Amino acid sequence: MKLLSGSFDNVTGLAGRGSHVLKGLWAIGLAVPLLAGPAASAQTALQSLQQNRQKVEWADNFDIATENITxxxxxxxxxxxxxxxYIAVAxxxxxxxxxxxGWGTVTxxxxxxxIGAKDPRVVELRRRLIASGDLEQQAGLSNTxxxxxDSALRRFQLRHGLIPDGVMGESTVRALNVSAQVRLSQLETNLIRMRSMSGxxxxxxxxxxxxxxxxxAVENGRVRSRHTAVVGKIDRQTPILxxxxxxxxxxxxWTVPVSIIRKDLIPxxxxxxxxxxxxxxxxFDWHGNELSWQQIDWNTDxxxxxxxTQDPGAENSLGQVRxxxxxxxxxxxxxxxxxxxFGEDKRFHSSGCVRVQNVRELVTWLLQSTTPDWDRGRVDSVIRTGEREDVKLKSSIPVYFTYITAWANADGVIHFREDIYDRDDLYAAETQARL
Known part of the structure; x- marks a missing residue:
């Protein structure tokens, strides 16, 4: 059951039934919905597996279809x-x-x-996934x-913000080969960050x-919706604010910023x-007079x-709403x-602003929470007109741009992201890991 789009974890195929299944779930830190207590969580975990209608044994090789990943x-x-x-526990x-x-590396x-490959590197992969709790030790060290x-690797990929394709490619190998010491350092750094945002x-x-x-988008302590974003390039960073x-x-x-005129538009x-x-x-000049491109010397600044100014429309860089x-x-x-x-692993392409997937869902929530006469139908209608319309919220809504590269949740699922702007001082942690 996919609850929300965004960072999530997998329930993969596990051995056996009953208490053995639950033991396997908790042993590897798999996410189990929190209900009334251990018994309720146990029942939910069992029901999830039973719904797949699969009799799973660790000796099997290819019996779980990837679409059955929950x-x-x-x-x-x-x-x-x-x-x-949760980070402290992690x-x-x-x-x-x-x-x-720590854990070993993968070649x-x-x-x-x-899935389906036979290769000595699969043994390395199994060791690595077992060490981080993504694969049951019971799965063994076969080269198949x-x-x-496949399920364990997808789980790892999801925890690290990678496309969960189950393929051990270049980007996945890089993430697998980050040392346990570096990951520990990330957790310690982000614990400090999280405590600073504890109010x-x-x-x-x-x-x-x-x-x-x-x-x-958070309301009354719960996430109403999660949205994939595109943020700033390394040389045009999105600020913390x-x-x-x-x-x-x-x-x-869209009025093109001077920095983009210089770096992008002129070239x-x-x-x-x-x-x-x-x-x-x-x-336009600053008196409102329109010029032709031939009136400008493009070999200078x-x-x-x-x-x-870019007119509204399908090609507008701001899309349909700002x-x-x-x-x-x-x-x-x-x-x-x-x-x-939005479908890429690394979504660092902007000049500092943040692009929002499913933006209509977000703006509808923003409007409904402060301006009740707006709903999704009205949002869609205004966009269809193609005409500019500015709407002030009756009550402003806080927004926080944060930099969090490691966190954990109540289910013991630990997430990591690449330190894209080099703020975690991972070089020192990597040096320490080599000592």
């Missing part, structure tokens, strides 16, 4: 007051892993491995990439986790003089002296016509 996600926010406690677990010698290069390895954040708020490229959302712009015009115009016309971008909040960095959240970027 995805589970906590509805508690990442910035939940309890998250720091730290204790990873300290024991480090003290035991990279060569052909990517997937069977359905248990009351508001009955309703929006949280952007930059390394995870993910957005949470706290602010309040106060306005939405439907079918917005593109040198290559393709039709770029502006094809993207419905017009040039002259273009930065003018205002470039979400405004006050900040000194001149960033905002917005829709985008480049929807395919």
């Amino acid at each position: 995805e589970v996600n906590s509805s508690a926010p990442t910035l939940s007051p309890e998250t720091a406690n 730290i204790d677990r990873y300290q024991r892993i480090v003290q035991a010698g 990279g290069g060569g052909k990517a491995l997937r 990439f069977d359905s248990y390895v 009351f954040l508001g009955d309703r708020y929006v949280m952007v986790n930059i390394p995870a490229a993910e957005i949470e 706290n602010s309040k959302i106060y306005e939405l712009n439907f079918n917005p015009y 593109k115009m040198k290559e393709d003089p039709e770029y502006l016309a094809r993207n419905n971008i017009r040039i 002259e273009a930065t002296q003018y205002r470039f 979400i405004n909040f006050h900040n000194k960095h001149q960033v905002y959240m917005h829709d985008t016509p480049s929807k395919t970027l």
Whole structure:
């Protein structure tokens, strides 16, 4: 049952039935929904497996279809007051892993491995997944990439923000080969970050986790929706900030920032003089007079002296809606016509602003929570008109841009993300791991 889109974990095929199944679930830290207590959790876990109508034995090789993987996600926010406690528990677990010698590496290069493969590297993969609790030790050390390895690898990929394709490719090998010491260091660093955010954040708020490229809309301590995001490139970083959302712009015009004129627009115009016309971008001086592209010397920075405005429409870089909040960095959240970027592992493509997948769902929630006469139908209707409309929220909603690269939830599921802006000081942790 997929509860929410975003970071989640798997219930994979497990051996046996009854208490043995539950023992396996808790032994590897699999997510089990929290109900009335251990008995209720046990019943839920058993029901989940029974619904698959599979009799699973660890000796089998290919008996679980990948579509039977059950995805589970906590509805508690990442910035939940309890998250720091969950991270502390994870730290204790990873300290024991480090003290035991950590985990081995997986040999990279060569052909990517997937279900059905037989390769000596599968033994390395099994050892690595067992060490981190993604694969039951009972699965053994066969060189066959069977359905248990497939499910365990997908679980690992989901915990690390990778596309859960069950393929041991280059990006997955890199994540597998990050040492236990480095992961422990990440947990310790993020425990400090989480404690700094432990105060009351508001009955309703929006949280952007930059390394995870993910957005949470939170209401009364529960996640109402999660949204995949695209955030800033390494050289154009999305800033950490706290602010309040106060306005939405439907079918917005886009005024191109000077930095983008210099870094992107001028080089593109040198290559393709039709770029502006094809993207419905017009040039104005600061008196409101429109210019043609031929009036500008594109071999200099002259273009930065003018205002470039993109008309509303399908190609508008802001998409169909912009979400405004006050900040000194001149960033905002917005829709985008480049929807395919949301399907990538690494979603660091913007110039600092945050692009939002399923933005209509988010803006409907923003409006309904402060301006009740708005619903999804009205949002869709306004967008269909193609005409600019600005809507101020009757009550502003807090928004937090955070930098969290490691966290855990109530079910013991531990998540890691790449330290894309190099804020975790992982170089020191990696050096320590080699000593």
